Amino acid sequence: METGGPPAVVVKKVPLTPKAIIHKMFGEKACYKVEEVHEPTHNGCPGLALPQKGPSLYRCCLQLPEFSVVSETFKRKKDAEQSAAEMALEKLGINPAADPAAQDPWDALVGRLSYLFSNEFLSSLHPLSCHFRAALQRVGHLSCLVPISVLAVYDAKLSSLCKTINPKVESDPLLIMPLVLKAAQRSGSVSTHEDQLSLRRKNPYPPEIMQTLVNQQSSLAGSIWISAILIPCSVEKTAISLMLKIALNDYYPDVIAQKLGLSDASTVLVSRTVGKASSEMRLYFCAPKSCLGDLSSGLLDSTESVYPKGSLNKRGSYLSGQLVYGDAILASIGYKWKSSDLVYEDVSLRTYYRLLLSKTPCGLYKLSRDAVLAAELPGAFTSRTNWRGSFPRDLLCTFCRQHRLSEPVFSIVSNPLESLTEFPGSQKKLKVTESGNQVINKGANDSSGSVPIGSRETFSCEVKIFSRCQDLIIECSPKQSFKKQNDAFQNASLRVLSWLNKYFKKLDMDLEELTSCGDILDIQFDSQLFIKEFSLAVSVYTHWQSIGVQAEDRVLDPACVNQLGDTVGSIDIKGPDSGVSPSNGSLVSVVYSICLVTGGEHGKELIESTEDFEFEIGSGSVISCLESVVTQMSVGQSARFYMKSPPQDLILASARDSSLILPVLTPGGCSLECTITLLQVTEPLEDRMEQALFSPPLSKQRVDYAVQHIKESCASSLVDFGCGSGSLLESLLECPTSLEKIVGVDLSQKSLARAAKILHSKLSTNSNATASSTVVKSVLLYDGSITIFDSRLYGFDIGTCLEVIEHMEEDQAHLFGDIVLSNFCPRILIVSTPNYEYNVILQGSTPQILEEDPDDNNHSQSCKFRNHDHKFEWTREQFGRWASDLAARHNYSVEFSGVGGAADKEPGFASQIALFRRVDECPKNVDVTLKYSVIWEWNSTSQF
Ligand SMILES: C[S@@+](CC[C@H](N)C(=O)[O-])C[C@H]1O[C@@H](n2cnc3c(N)ncnc32)[C@H](O)[C@@H]1O
Numbered sequence: 001m002e003t004g005g006p007p008a009v010v011v012k013k014v015p016l017t018p019k020a021i022i023h024k025m026f027g028e029k030a031c032y033k034v035e036e037v038h039e040p041t042h043n044g045c046p047g048l049a050l051p052q053k054g055p056s057l058y059r060c061c062l063q064l065p066e067f068s069v070v071s072e073t074f075k076r077k078k079d080a081e082q083s084a085a086e087m088a089l090e091k092l093g094i095n096p097a098a099d100p101a102a103q104d105p106w107d108a109l110v111g112r113l114s115y116l117f118s119n120e121f122l123s124s125l126h127p128l129s130c131h132f133r134a135a136l137q138r139v140g141h142l143s144c145l146v147p148i149s150v151l152a153v154y155d156a157k158l159s160s161l162c163k164t165i166n167p168k169v170e171s172d173p174l175l176i177m178p179l180v181l182k183a184a185q186r187s188g189s190v191s192t193h194e195d196q197l198s199l200r201r202k203n204p205y206p207p208e209i210m211q212t213l214v215n216q217q218s219s220l221a222g223s224i225w226i227s228a229i230l231i232p233c234s235v236e237k238t239a240i241s242l243m244l245k246i247a248l249n250d251y252y253p254d255v256i257a258q259k260l261g262l263s264d265a266s267t268v269l270v271s272r273t274v275g276k277a278s279s280e281m282r283l284y285f286c287a288p289k290s291c292l293g294d295l296s297s298g299l300l301d302s303t304e305s306v307y308p309k310g311s312l313n314k315r316g317s318y319l320s321g322q323l324v325y326g327d328a329i330l331a332s333i334g335y336k337w338k339s340s341d342l343v344y345e346d347v348s349l350r351t352y353y354r355l356l357l358s359k360t361p362c363g364l365y366k367l368s369r370d371a372v373l374a375a376e377l378p379g380a381f382t383s384r385t386n387w388r389g390s391f392p393r394d395l396l397c398t399f400c401r402q403h404r405l406s407e408p409v410f411s412i413v414s415n416p417l418e419s420l421t422e423f424p425g426s427q428k429k430l431k432v433t434e435s436g437n438q439v440i441n442k443g444a445n446d447s448s449g450s451v452p453i454g455s456r457e458t459f460s461c462e463v464k465i466f467s468r469c470q471d472l473i474i475e476c477s478p479k480q481s482f483k484k485q486n487d488a489f490q491n492a493s494l495r496v497l498s499w500l501n502k503y504f505k506k507l508d509m510d511l512e513e514l515t516s517c518g519d520i521l522d523i524q525f526d527s528q529l530f531i532k533e534f535s536l537a538v539s540v541y542t543h544w545q546s547i548g549v550q551a552e553d554r555v556l557d558p559a560c561v562n563q564l565g566d567t568v569g570s571i572d573i574k575g576p577d578s579g580v581s582p583s584n585g586s587l588v589s590v591v592y593s594i595c596l597v598t599g600g601e602h603g604k605e606l607i608e609s610t611e612d613f614e615f616e617i618g619s620g621s622v623i624s625c626l627e628s629v630v631t632q633m634s635v636g637q638s639a640r641f642y643m644k645s646p647p648q649d650l651i652l653a654s655a656r657d658s659s660l661i662l663p664v665l666t667p668g669g670c671s672l673e674c675t676i677t678l679l680q681v682t683e684p685l686e687d688r689m690e691q692a693l694f695s696p697p698l699s700k701q702r703v704d705y706a707v708q709h710i711k712e713s714c715a716s717s718l719v720d721f722g723c724g725s726g727s728l729l730e731s732l733l734e735c736p737t738s739l740e741k742i743v744g745v746d747l748s749q750k751s752l753a754r755a756a757k758i759l760h761s762k763l764s765t766n767s768n769a770t771a772s773s774t775v776v777k778s779v780l781l782y783d784g785s786i787t788i789f790d791s792r793l794y795g796f797d798i799g800t801c802l803e804v805i806e807h808m809e810e811d812q813a814h815l816f817g818d819i820v821l822s823n824f825c826p827r828i829l830i831v832s833t834p835n836y837e838y839n840v841i842l843q844g845s846t847p848q849i850l851e852e853d854p855d856d857n858n859h860s861q862s863c864k865f866r867n868h869d870h871k872f873e874w875t876r877e878q879f880g881r882w883a884s885d886l887a888a889r890h891n892y893s894v895e896f897s898g899v900g901g902a903a904d905k906e907p908g909f910a911s912q913i914a915l916f917r918r919v920d921e922c923p924k925n926v927d928v929t930l931k932y933s934v935i936w937e938w939n940s941t942s943q944f
């Protein structure tokens, strides 16, 4: 059906600048970055070795979706930008003088087509000209024919003109065909082939041009073999490798066409590049026959193409961001600028699975760490120095690019007053001298010019994610604020990534759940747009195959977070215990290798190994079983353990050689064997500081303080609230006290397990009747939260709670205070917590801190918390208020003390301690409430 010719377009007369043309074509997608350059100048002083600064010059880098250009240097920023835009237009083959956007796009399209079939173009350096030259060698009826799909893909100018005429071309490559065909019919120099799918020049090229071409024959000798991937249309069928053999005289799109079961390249459609921007990896697929019929009969109009139902290749479409139909071949082959040689690369199954993996937030992180099976997207950004792999902000930008969304928009909000609420320690104004070591109290309206703690502004960051058409899809506005802009950026980005990751882990999640996950992370989203953007992901990833041991082990989880959590069988740890074990916040360095183990004759195949792999304990940055094994090891030890197989796709994305792995990937009976050696443990900041600055280390001083008071109190029962790995309990077994019953409570099972091991070994060596073991009758470890009452711990002689409350939210610390004094009712209670005011000393003078955070030179003026897990750190005044109010409410007395530093010297003790004593002698009857579970128990009577 003829529509009466191309639509009329108003012709603009005013010539546009290169920047304006780029803007018309790419809008927000064109990104200009101008940098200042100082070029050395002649200083008129021969022999002067000092370089002299010349005038400021500017250079501009222009990034477009497919490529980027960098300008020469200019005196004015504007000139640099215009020059970059001009270079980009040149690369796109657009002459700004004849601005296509200012011209009737149909005329421009006809003009461009005529140019492509000109003598001049045939010998140009354009990648498409190689196709023209190769087409001359096609034989029989195909001779000199160039498929329209090839013209559309390899000439950016032609395709951008088509996009101007019909924007839907962007997502549906088939729509370009009728446009080019129409333009060809209007051109005098191009004729259409009878199938209406290829074009050739009306008149043959002059013989002298042909002769020159013969002399410049491509250097491709004999034939090449390259591997490619066949992605079947049905998601039920797995992708497989295939080989393409391309001989000297072959036109490579014909070879691909034949693999797709077609006679030649005319019906093959080619996608945009997939993966890295620089690669020539594309999808090749057959245009649906019914549509082609419409095309040749003129039925397919230029606004909508309708495909037969069920022919959408979901994986191909998801990878390319364009509609792909039927079976598709993923191959990396093509021509580059300024070269007539074919460039090609093998595409392996590994590449294919990595492409799929790289579209999930967790997969991006795994790939950035080169640890597909071991790494996980961390749940927390604790500090720049502890993060390994690409940073959250970069991961989020890559994720958006991968999904053809606009670049995320970050906005920093600065909160000058926020600091008082965010940093509880800042209420007391302190003046810091230049050395950062001396601190004196100062009034709030200090005019001396010194910077009071906490007066610096803090930052929070909002992230917005827009679709290609600039519709707002996701918005994250966390209230949390940070002292550094970068931390705000990274944390906000990580929130969005974590939320997206939750979605990718469970693609069938209902809207309600998705919304409530978003609420927790301060994320709002437009559900309709969100579902539309990611609709293909649902069908692509839910078919990830598992090779789990049994059917119920099937894991339909692309990101596979924590799916390897379960170890199978026992863990075999070898080597002497060096006593240096990691704990939360430690950075560990390990060597590991993971092999696929099958019951059959093939035995074991190595699939992943990494040397000097570092991660932070407690941030969830590796699969959970790996972390739990490492926390049971000490430096120098090696361990071997087995885990369930993850989805096959994850193994294929990791394994270097899929041909070795594929035959052994039989469903059932596969597991992974992991061998790991713990090389090094770097303790969390707090521990390092406490060891570097205090002798004995501050932790030892705290324990010694508690032991001293326990001895003096003649207590016979003790409960350590938040006992961790049992450092206090261990010390109590090393020296004589009057204690008969010792109990530890914690909610970290890992710490409790470590405590049990230590206490067990202590007690078994003590059993030869040392002073303490004769008195201690029972030792018990409970798993439970100290904010919940358990009557088994009621009325003890002494309770300790060392460096625990700051690990809870502030309201929980208040709750604990009330519960412990009103329900547990120990006769004496010792509570220690960091003194925030002391941080100026710790952080102003330790070289470790400067190393930790090289870009922050303001340590002496604004302190961060000592440990990333701290929810608050109190000043002396805040701690004093908490403890005094509590004591008054529950009829206890309280006295203050501490370790590290001195009471009468600013800024007081490094660790502040409150010692509560019950005033009444009134243990009351309590109801039996059993909330804790016994984790480990030792009894002196059962030992003999
Ligand atoms: C820094 S560690 C201190 C461990 C030990 N008191 C010491 O001084 O070595 C803090 C401990 O508090 C524990 N903890 C935090 N909140 C808790 C809660 N609500 N109930 C029980 N333990 C808790 C943590 O699991 C961790 O082991």
Ligand SMILES: [Mg+2]
Residues within 6 Å of the ligand: 803, 804, 806, 807, 867, 870
């Ligand atoms: Mg602490």
